[in-house]
Amino acid sequence: MKRLLAFTIATLAIRNNLFAAEAGMPQLDPKYWASQAFWLILVFTILYISISKFYLPKIKNNLEDRENKIKKDIDDANKFKELSETRLKEYERILENAKKEVIKIHLESKNTLDKDIQKKKETIEKEIEKEISKAQKEIIELKKNSISEIQKISENIAASIIENISGDKLNESSIKATVEDVSKKTIGKYL
Numbered sequence: 028m029k030r031l032l033a034f035t036i037a038t039l040a041i042r043n044n045l046f047a048a049e050a051g052m053p054q055l056d057p058k059y060w061a062s063q064a065f066w067l068i069l070v071f072t073i074l075y076i077s078i079s080k081f082y083l084p085k086i087k088n089n090l091e092d093r094e095n096k097i098k099k100d101i102d103d104a105n106k107f108k109e110l111s112e113t114r115l116k117e118y119e120r121i122l123e124n125a126k127k128e129v130i131k132i133h134l135e136s137k138n139t140l141d142k143d144i145q146k147k148k149e150t151i152e153k154e155i156e157k158e159i160s161k162a163q164k165e166i167i168e169l170k171k172n173s174i175s176e177i178q179k180i181s182e183n184i185a186a187s188i189i190e191n192i193s194g195d196k197l198n199e200s201s202i203k204a205t206v207e208d209v210s211k212k213t214i215g216k217y218l
Contacts, residue, residue, distance in 0.1 A: 178207060
């Protein structure tokens with residue numbers, strides 16, 4: 028239906044000598060059609076040549092440059108990715124080695140400290156043993172001295188008690204012999 032309507036309008040326009048041309052539209056006047064066709068062909072030919080010779084190669088070059096740049100950027104990105112992965116592996120390896128080194132240093136320092144502590148402990152134990160033996164010698168010496176002192180004091184006390192009780196002074200040698208005899212019998216309990 029639309030075709031029929033368009034065909035009817037076109038035939039009416041041709042039959043009526045293009046009313047629009049008479050009304051002042053020279054484009055629709057058939058006597059100007061040849062010059063219009065010439066200029067149409069000339070303008071479109073110039074446009075075609077300028078587009079195909081000047082603009083299309085520039086656009087094509089720009090597209091190729093862009094594609095090459097994108098490829099180059101992708102290649103660079105892949106290189107940097109590989110480099111970063113290599114560096115990451117190297118970093119992890121260095122970190123692992125550092126951890127092993129720290130453990131090694133820790134064990135070495137612990138062993139060194141243990142040895143130092145053991146040496147100091149042995150030195151202190153030797154000093155303590157020396158002090159103990161010295162104290163034991165002093166105690167033994169003190170016991171020997173205290174026994175003789177106790178005997179002297181006992182002799183004096185016995186002599187003064189006998190003198191107070193009997194009023195006579197006894198022989199010191201007999202008092203000394205009696206005190207020694209008694210102390211020998213009872214001193215074993217206290218030593």
